[in-house]
Amino acid sequence: MQKPTPSPKRFLEDFTVGEVFETASIGVNANEILAFAASFDPQPFHLDEAAARAGFFGGLVASGWHTGALTMRLFVESGVMREIGVIGFGVDQLRWLAPVAPGDELHVRGEVIEVRPRPHRPARGIVRIRIETVNQHGLTVMTQIPNLVVPGRPAYGNSP
Amino acid sequence: MQKPTPSPKRFLEDFTVGEVFETASIGVNANEILAFAASFDPQPFHLDEAAARAGFFGGLVASGWHTGALTMRLFVESGVMREIGVIGFGVDQLRWLAPVAPGDELHVRGEVIEVRPRPHRPARGIVRIRIETVNQHGLTVMTQIPNLVVPGRPAYGNSP
Numbered sequence: 295m296q297k298p299t300p301s302p303k304r305f306l307e308d309f310t311v312g313e314v315f316e317t318a319s320i321g322v323n324a325n326e327i328l329a330f331a332a333s334f335d336p337q338p339f340h341l342d343e344a345a346a347r348a349g350f351f352g353g354l355v356a357s358g359w360h361t362g363a364l365t366m367r368l369f370v371e372s373g374v375m376r377e378i379g380v381i382g383f384g385v386d387q388l389r390w391l392a393p394v395a396p397g398d399e400l401h402v403r404g405e406v407i408e409v410r411p412r413p414h415r416p417a418r419g420i421v422r423i424r425i426e427t428v429n430q431h432g433l434t435v436m437t438q439i440p441n442l443v444v445p446g447r448p449a450y451g452n453s454p
Numbered sequence: 455m456q457k458p459t460p461s462p463k464r465f466l467e468d469f470t471v472g473e474v475f476e477t478a479s480i481g482v483n484a485n486e487i488l489a490f491a492a493s494f495d496p497q498p499f500h501l502d503e504a505a506a507r508a509g510f511f512g513g514l515v516a517s518g519w520h521t522g523a524l525t526m527r528l529f530v531e532s533g534v535m536r537e538i539g540v541i542g543f544g545v546d547q548l549r550w551l552a553p554v555a556p557g558d559e560l561h562v563r564g565e566v567i568e569v570r571p572r573p574h575r576p577a578r579g580i581v582r583i584r585i586e587t588v589n590q591h592g593l594t595v596m597t598q599i600p601n602l603v604v605p606g607r608p609a610y611g612n613s614p
Contacts, residue, residue: 330523333523333527334523334524334526334527335523335526335527335530335540336527336530336531337530337539337540338539339539349539350539350541357523357526358542359519359522359523359526360523362519362522363490363493363494363495363517363519363520363523364494366494366495366517366519367493367494367495367496370495370496370497371496379497379498379499379509379510380495380497381510382518382550383549383550384547384548384549384550385545385548386546386547386548387544387546388544388545388546388548389543389544390542390543390544
């Protein structure tokens with residue numbers, strides 16, 4: 295098997311189970327939490343600080359979908375997938391483990407857990423990555439396993 | 455077991471496997487797709503119409519997390535969960551089955567597939583709902599199974 299070339303593209307054959315990465319971090323403030331909630335998750339504990347204090351979480355927290363969206367941004371900007379982009383057909387075991395509050399700073403850790411070629415060559419294969427979204431205290435707030443669509447190296451299938 | 459009361463609250467005992475619902479619909483336009491992508495999924499096929507035409511999807515499409523966030527809004531606004539709110543600890547089998555393009559109109563269909571009390575009473579239980587996000591052509595663009603946290607009826611545990 296060839297080693298990865300310096301090409302800007304990254305192919306299925308360039309991924310190895312056990313590869314780990316860590317992204318930059320991004321902050322989230324109250325205004326962003328309120329704006330996301332107004333558009334996508336209009337519930338009192340995401341929308342209103344006073345109502346949130348009296349509610350389930352005891353304070354304002356980000357929509358879980360907001361945390362997911364921020365995680366996507368960190369992953370895209372990490373450059374881990376290089377030019378192929380982050381194209382997923384789905385996510386398994388999405389879990390919200392701890393609330394995300396105003397002022398939190400999130401980053402993402404990932405580990406490739408499966409690289410699955412497909413029988414048709416040169417085809418796309420599937421790369422599964424275990425993703426953890428971690429806050430500034432080192433607490434994991436969200437986990438997921440995206441299933442990513444990754445093209446095989448064009449020469450693949452022609453090699454012996 | 456008691457039948458649901460006219461209370462604005464809805465409890466675990468008020469959910470039945472096989473219950474189905476359908477939400478209102480919501481449109482998504484190019485500006486919204488571009489704005490979401492700029493904040494959360496900055497990739498060419500979500501960010502730029504010309505680049506998108508040359509890319510994987512052959513045209514501008516919404517971030518999958520945008521479709522997820524719109525689905526959350528439709529579910530929250532449906533009132534299915536009433537006052538208890540939509541509080542999930544996670545989602546299983548999130549799948550993006552078809553692209554969402556500018557001008558699409560989405561609605562959500564749901565079916566309760568599991569109602570799981572917990573041993574500690576009066577406790578919170580888990581309700582699992584199979585959710586389909588469907589476009590204006592009747593095509594399912596996304597599916598998922600959220601795991602929702604639902605309080606048991608307060609009297610539960612005192613009844614014989």
